[in-house]
Amino acid sequence: MPVKHDLYQDLGLSKQVVHERRAGDKRLDSLLTRYDAADGEVLKAESASASDEDVEKLKKKRLLIKDEIVAKLG
Template sequence: MPVKHNLYEDLKLSKEEVAERGKADSKLAKLLEDYALIDKEVIDAESATANDDEIRKLKEKRLLTKDKIVQQLEYPGSRGAAKSF
């Protein structure tokens, strides 16, 4: 059974800490929203037994978004961190 990915564990921050920072940073808030949508797509694809290539692409997209979240958390003024898919 597919399991939702725990972004906050990877970030080593609580959900509350990240949410608080997202309130003050619109780019971060957008990235977090994008991440949640992509994570749901991964879970839905795994639940529907989508082909491996499709699942791999979605997971890569999720990882790229997570990397952008990390970058935005570490360097809030960085450019291009909120690029959407």
């Protein structure tokens, strides 16, 4: 069963800290919104038994967004 990816654990930051930063940064807000959408696409693809190739493409897309979030928070 697919499980939602824990972005906050990966970032090493609490949800509260990220949301405080998000509130004052439109770009970070946009990135986090895009990340949530990309994570949803991965979960949907995994639930629908999509091909491994399709799931990997979606995971790479999610990772690129996460890298942008890390850079923005760094």
